[in-house]
Amino acid sequence: MLMPSIFIDGAAGTTGLEIRDRLAGRTDLTVVTLPEDRRKDPAARAEALNDADLVILCLPDEAARESLDLIRNERTRVVDASSAHRVAEGWTYGFPELEPDGAERIAAASRVSNPGCYPTGFLALVRPLVRAGLIPADHPLTVNAVSGYSGGGKSMIAEFEGADAPAWRGYAYSLAHKHVPEMTVHAGLSTPPLFAPSVANTYRGMVVEVPLALHALPLRPSLNAVRSVLAEAYDGCPLVAVAPAADLIAIEADAGTDRLTLRVCGNDGTGQARLVATLDNLGKGAGGAAVQNLNIMAGLDPLAGLIV
Ligand SMILES: NC(=O)C1=CN([C@@H]2O[C@H](COP(=O)(O)OP(=O)(O)OC[C@H]3O[C@@H](n4cnc5c(N)ncnc54)[C@H](OP(=O)(O)O)[C@@H]3O)[C@@H](O)[C@H]2O)C=CC1
Numbered sequence: 001m002l003m004p005s006i007f008i009d010g011a012a013g014t015t016g017l018e019i020r021d022r023l024a025g026r027t028d029l030t031v032v033t034l035p036e037d038r039r040k041d042p043a044a045r046a047e048a049l050n051d052a053d054l055v056i057l058c059l060p061d062e063a064a065r066e067s068l069d070l071i072r073n074e075r076t077r078v079v080d081a082s083s084a085h086r087v088a089e090g091w092t093y094g095f096p097e098l099e100p101d102g103a104e105r106i107a108a109a110s111r112v113s114n115p116g117c118y119p120t121g122f123l124a125l126v127r128p129l130v131r132a133g134l135i136p137a138d139h140p141l142t143v144n145a146v147s148g149y150s151g152g153g154k155s156m157i158a159e160f161e162g163a164d165a166p167a168w169r170g171y172a173y174s175l176a177h178k179h180v181p182e183m184t185v186h187a188g189l190s191t192p193p194l195f196a197p198s199v200a201n202t203y204r205g206m207v208v209e210v211p212l213a214l215h216a217l218p219l220r221p222s223l224n225a226v227r228s229v230l231a232e233a234y235d236g237c238p239l240v241a242v243a244p245a246a247d248l249i250a251i252e253a254d255a256g257t258d259r260l261t262l263r264v265c266g267n268d269g270t271g272q273a274r275l276v277a278t279l280d281n282l283g284k285g286a287g288g289a290a291v292q293n294l295n296i297m298a299g300l301d302p303l304a305g306l307i308v
């Protein structure tokens with residue numbers, strides 16, 4: 001694709017603006033957005049969607065499905081940042097580092113679904129361990145996570161920047177969060193993890209933690225064995241790092257970047273581990289991941305525009 005044209009549908013939203021920032025000043029592609037008075041006009045969107053080589057959908061799920069219906073040609077390729085197609089047939093999961101052939105599959109795909117922000121942290125920690133046989137597919141995992149409030153888009157930003165915003169709030173207590181199917185499928189699990197998300201009164205950043213009783217796993221791996229599997233899985237991946245264990249981990253650790261940092265903490269004496277991922281919900285959790293997928297699909301420098 002020579003000098004591809006990229007249309008951002010939803011460019012005025014939280015994720016859309018992040019993507020615009022990352023694409024600003026790039027000379028290897030052209031960026032198309034609609035003016036304020038036409039950005040929700042289906043006719044204007046249809047024209048832009050069909051003219052572009054590649055579109056990035058930064059929309060609520062329903063509007064993302066509508067955009068796909070508006071695409072009437074075989075040429076336009078899509079990166080969807082919404083949660084509408086993460087386990088859908090015909091879609092490639094846009095997490096290049098997750099499987100050995102991940103980037104290759106994304107490069108060849110016409111429809112790529114960006115991962116959710118929480119699943120990005122969870123899957124990065126768990127998928128290599130399932131693949132290596134250290135975590136059995138039916139193991140009942142728990143995921144505790146805290147997101148910055150930009151994770152809820154414009155409406156949550158307005159709420160947390162208004163009066164009486166909480167310092168922290170747990171949610172999804174009915175254990176039916178929309179990210180659970182995505183976590184289950186792409187980790188290769190048969191038992192859905194118990195997902196306990198929460199939101200903190202800070203704009204961006206995310207901590208995703210999987211507590212793991214190593215002594216209860218069939219192979220009883222040491223902390224080092226777990227760390228080695230992760231280090232090998234992400235060897236040569238510039239955005240994903242396996243960092244040393246830490247006793248203090250802040251939600252801001254990777255905020256403002258497109259990095260994803262994994263840590264294997266715990267106590268070999270008790271056989272207990274805390275697997276911890278930090279990322280920016282708007283970085284590797286959304287906008288950074290979309291730009292990374294776009295770069296790979298268009299055959300451009302895979303790190304162009306990313307904040308490493
Ligand atoms: N925020 C995050 O951390 C993450 C978000 N995502 C996903 O990315 C997508 C966008 O989220 P986010 O940016 O946070 O949400 P926002 O609410 O901040 O932005 C959504 C944008 O879409 C616009 N929009 C809504 N309906 C239409 C329509 N029919 N046609 C054109 N534009 C429309 C909205 O318009 P208006 O400005 O008028 O409201 C808004 O600008 C969602 O699917 C979300 O789940 C994924 C990972 C992380």
Ligand SMILES: CC(=O)N[C@@H](CCC(=O)OP(=O)(O)O)C(=O)O
Nearest residue numbers: 082083116117118147151152199
């Ligand atoms: C704090 C907060 O509310 N976060 C959102 C998830 C943000 C995100 O990952 O978006 P997708 O749903 O598109 O994956 C939530 O829990 O629904």
